Amino acid sequence: MQSNIWLLLPVLLPILGGLAVLHLHERSRRRFIVIALMVAQLVLLIPAFQAGGEELHLLELAAGIRLVLRLDDLGRLFSGLVCIIWFLVTFFAEQYMDHEERRERFFGFYLITLGAMMGICFAGNLVTLYMFYEMMTLCSFPLVLHSGTRESFAAAWRYLAFSVTGAALGLMGLFLLQGYCSTDLFTLGGVLDPAVAGGNKPFLLTVFLIMAVGFGAKAGMFPLHAWLPVAHPVAPGPASAVLSGLITKMGICAILRVTYYLYGWEFLSGTWVQKAALVLALLTILMGSTLALREDVMKKRLAWSTVSQVSYVIFGIMLLTPTGLEGALFQVVFHAIAKNALFLSVAAIIYRTGLTRASELQGIGITNPVCMWCFTIGALSLIGIPPTGGFFAKWKLAQGALDSTLGPLAYVGIAILMISALLTAGYLLPVVINAFFPGDWFDRSALQPQKPLWLIWVPLLVLAAAAVVLGIFPTLVSPLVEGVVYALF
């Protein structure tokens, strides 16, 4: 086959490794193999990243329907982010899963899901993307129903129904687009054939909305958001962290591909469909933040927060301005970091104390200072308080909105971003305050700081540090982000 076989390895390794891990029942050996696989995965990414933009044709299902892998800057950004955070969460999971049954199943599917996500990042055309997209849905399904309770089954089925519906809408778009594209490969600036597409603009725009809503299901965008606040919380802690922080981003990846690599921003700019998508995103932002206020169960609160925060990204994408897209990509990175830090610290507290509700976390900062510090930093980043990363992402998003030619909608967008930030502060800061300042009437005599659990602490500390360090020095990420953006515009 072609020389670019390096692209296949990061996809295949976790899938094959995961299949093997499914049958590994001995704990110490499994732990070693899982971590070795994750290290190998990170190492394998390096040659893949350097391999350049050559395509890897896997197989041809029928004329014009082929599976192609190709790596561009967008793929590098997403796959790098996913792998690094996945790597960190693995350590956390090794400790956390002590509490749970059927660990080999968890780790097996955990790895297979990673492989499928690599496939999405590396996909060279929509067919490949769709295939790995469905595979990711199916492989993350066991992660959601891991605990096996009635509640988790209901949630998992709902997850499956919404995801498959969403993907089916995406597939429908793929069918409908046949005949309008000059090539099936993702291309900078779009593949629509101007000769054919020009006359069918209303039709193509409708198809775009269908696809955006379909892939938006994974990103928790209204109207197909209802699975997210149910499915994320029932999964075990580390799984909810990656579900919220990373798997939602695969929906974003698909939307990015469709918007910028199939349609091209010029085709969509200023059309009704751009406004419609923006309105959907803004509606989701406001709805998610507001409903998070009401939730008392921490994981549900964070899941609602994901609904809101991931739609920031869609807002940035649909602004169709360079700065807006930059903001969207920064938001992808910083939300992934912050949300993982938040979910992991909540999971760590569940692991330590079994407390799940915000109202029960009175004084938890005294017994679990490290976890709550990481929670605080994640929360500040999510609200967008400088110097954390979330602030910079929001700055770029707002500048992008002002750059656009949308007029009043841009100002409404900024206002909603700000209201949502306020609501975010409203549902996260009281937790922090209660945890660290329980009040002088609170009985502290029995409280003792607990022993360190390094497998839990290290990933948390790395994520929290990343939120701050990358916020102060965004230049560490910006070359990749700018590489994506300035190739497109």
Place this chain on the structure above:
Amino acid sequence: MSALLAVLVFGPFVCGICSYLLGRYSKEMRNGFVLLSTAAELGLLLYLSGEGSITLSFPDVCGLGIGFELGGFHTVLAFLAASGWFTASVLSMEYFVHVKRRNRYYMFWLLTLGATMGIFLSADLYTTFIFFEMMSFTSYVFVVQTEERAALRAGGTYLAVAVIGGLVTLSGIFILYHQLGTVQISEMASAAEAVGNKTVLWTGGILTLVGFASKAGAFPLHIWLPTAHPAAPAPASGVLSGVITKTGIYGVSILSVTIFLHNSTWGMMLAVIGGITMILGAVLGVLSIDLKRTLACSSVSQIGFILTGISMQCLLGHHNALAVAGTILHIVNHSLIKMVLFPAAGVIHLSTESFDLNDIRGFGRGKPLLAVIMGVPMLSLAGVPLLSGYVSKTLLHESIVEYIEMAGASAWFFHCLEWVFLISGGLTLCYMLKLFFCIFVEENIAQKDMEKHWKLNRPGAFIAKASAVVLLAYAVCMPLLGAMPTKMMDPIAAFGRGFFHGEVPEHAVEYFSLTNLLGAGISLSIGILVYIFLVCTMLRPWHADQDQLYINPIPAWLDLEFSVYRPLLTVLAEILLLLATVVDRFFARLLFGFVPKCIFFIKRFLMEWWAQVYYLFMRETYIPRPSLEEFGDDEHFAFYANHPTGQKGIMHSFGFGLLIAGIGLGIVLLCILLDII
């Protein structure tokens, strides 16, 4: 030199973290370290301030890059911060002997110092905002340090106002940056002139103002101040009132000297805000019966004076020499005075364990040292001639008088403003007299018993030597500054003038001329009259059989926070929740509930209608096949046949049809995959 500037800003952050780690091993070492850090900060600043203007920038940090500048107004404010922190640290040593969780306190204490330095030395609005947000969050920790219920509630309000204000300011800065293309303080003025669309610029400016004004404590966003300042430990209240409110003032100044340079509309707006804040704070101060609350209300009022000064320098345009000098000097004065009064209140608290005027009454009897330490700043703030406060107030007053002649049609407004100014100045004297007489002259209900009780609380001296020396040094400064204003105070004003684009005064101000003394005289007489006729009678109602207690005449419902802001926010949150729930459920309900029901009803309606038509023509009852009822009960999923019980009944069902279709699809898929077609 610029590297040292970085130390000035980032040093305290590092020291803060070090102090926390150090404090886990030794409390004494930590205390010494904190004291040393603040002293080093002050020393470094004094060393650098002799070097003229120093700039330092870190491109790309935090995205846009941050920049610092030392010199002029920046130095004046930074000096206030460094000296304030140093003083308060000295006093903290005494105040915090028996307090728990000091480690946390000192860490955030130093972090806040670094953030405040960052604000005052910032060379662009972006840097200002970044450090402004940091300061809001780190200073929260010392507002709630005691973790009493009241402190937590006050802290909540503080944080809410800080977050809301911060976000509004941020959206303003978004707009300003987008319009101007720069937020460098030195470039904003010229960039603003080039902007055609003034409406957008004004929107940005006003939004930016909100956060800064709320931090300064300007009406109507002052609500957090009278509760949060008293909630903090006394030394921290000192810096909250004396220094941290000035960060807001700094932000307002940036706007007033860049995009709204010499803009009279902006000046009018600030004058209105300043006037209301000035009188409101003063009235609240007179009515309050809590020592620290009175001082906090006094801060609100003095911020009003400073805002008035800023507004005057906008209005006066190129004749702003007096207004600029008055603004700068009043900032300095207020800061120095509050840095003494709040810690002194803390000293009283150490013995009395209360701030209630009725409890601490008579505490100062026979304590001349404390009387000097507190009395001099009080009179200075009231604007008594020969003390420093008189100088800045005279300058501000003169600038208003100066503008009345230029104002033309709106002269009436500035006449009113002048009277508001004079009355507020009078009320300042009034509440200071109230405090002074209460603490140092009047006797407590059971003076002897109380003195024993106080002694028991604090055996030994009621004030530590180090604290007394520091506070006394401040108190001695004030007459020195005030008696020789041209030698001591004018140079300070001249030093900071450049930032405001202040003109050089045409001639030296005659501070002790008859007109100026007359203005002060009117103001002070108002104060004395109000004290005699209001405070001594109505606020201390006379009872035949018991002592005259101070009463607080403000009814509980007359509270902007609890009667307006909190209910408003609650209602807004409820509405949002309702709407969000509707949006969340709407589509699911519509898709899975409403639409099928509609289809069902329409179908039944059509069937009934068809049955009637059928009967009309055929004269027999219409039996639908399969009937709706059968359809509902069908366990085999929709049989078509009339008698599905037979052997091959399954063949006639809808399910069987689906199965066949599925097999067909499977074959087609197989064909596609095998590329047969």
